[in-house]
Amino acid sequence: MTHPTTDPTARLTDDVIALGASLFHRRLTFGRTGNISVRAGEKILITPTGASLGALTDLSVIDTTGQHIDGPKPSKEAFLHAAVYRARPDANAVVHLHSTYSVAISCLDGLNPDDLLPPLTAYYVMRVGTLPLLPYHAPGDLTLEPLAQQTAATHKAFLLANHGPVVAGTDLAAAADSIEELEETAKLFLLLSGHPTRPLTREQADRLRAGTR
Ligand SMILES: O=C(O)[C@@H](O)C(=O)COP(=O)(O)O
Numbered sequence: 001m002t003h004p005t006t007d008p009t010a011r012l013t014d015d016v017i018a019l020g021a022s023l024f025h026r027r028l029t030f031g032r033t034g035n036i037s038v039r040a041g042e043k044i045l046i047t048p049t050g051a052s053l054g055a056l057t058d059l060s061v062i063d064t065t066g067q068h069i070d071g072p073k074p075s076k077e078a079f080l081h082a083a084v085y086r087a088r089p090d091a092n093a094v095v096h097l098h099s100t101y102s103v104a105i106s107c108l109d110g111l112n113p114d115d116l117l118p119p120l121t122a123y124y125v126m127r128v129g130t131l132p133l134l135p136y137h138a139p140g141d142l143t144l145e146p147l148a149q150q151t152a153a154t155h156k157a158f159l160l161a162n163h164g165p166v167v168a169g170t171d172l173a174a175a176a177d178s179i180e181e182l183e184e185t186a187k188l189f190l191l192l193s194g195h196p197t198r199p200l201t202r203e204q205a206d207r208l209r210a211g212t213r
């Protein structure tokens with residue numbers, strides 16, 4: 001993508017708008033669901049509350065405590081995004097979606113809440129890793145903040161029960177890659193339900209995580 005401006009904030013805003021449109025038009029989220037943020041120096045740019053990711057025009061500005069600094073009223077999950085940035089100095093982007101298969105997994109009973117999905121493919125292990133479930137809280141419930149921050153310190157992705165995925169990345173493209181991989185793996189998991197399945201072994205997954213193949 002080419003940018004007519006060299007202003008980093010304007011460039012990041014363009015990137016969030018483009019990513020929101022791409023995710024929305026591929027039905028990875030719908031209606032006015034989901035939110036996207038990106039780190040811009042000391043500040044965070046985040047989608048406004050009540051916005052469709054398919055029709056973003058401008059972004060809100062918050063700080064790393066989640067406080068509103070500038071622009072339209074931020075996403076009600078601003079506190080959650082801020083918690084992830086505090087926990088993960090390497091994270092420069094956070095995406096939350098209501099992608100259908102991931103939401104389905106977030107509603108399933110009987111899965112291991114410390115790691116919901118088996119390592120079905122190498123790409124899932126590399127892009128997502130382990131996937132914990134955070135207990136149900138209503139959207140925007142600030143009491144989720146400490147647990148979200150604690151979980152994000154050791155996991156780039158987690159699932160909000162009966163709600164949807166939250167994924168961090170080193171940049172917007174990495175966060176998008178990971179949340180799309182999570183959605184496809186959730187779909188595979190449900191497609192394979194009832195079929196004898198052979199996920200990667202623990203040794204195979206550990207080698208991928210260690211980068212030794
Ligand atoms: O599920 C919700 O209500 C929020 O988590 C959400 O996805 C959209 O909320 P806003 O970002 O405040 O629009």
Ligand SMILES: [Zn+2]
Nearest residue numbers: 033034139164
């Ligand atoms: Zn949501």
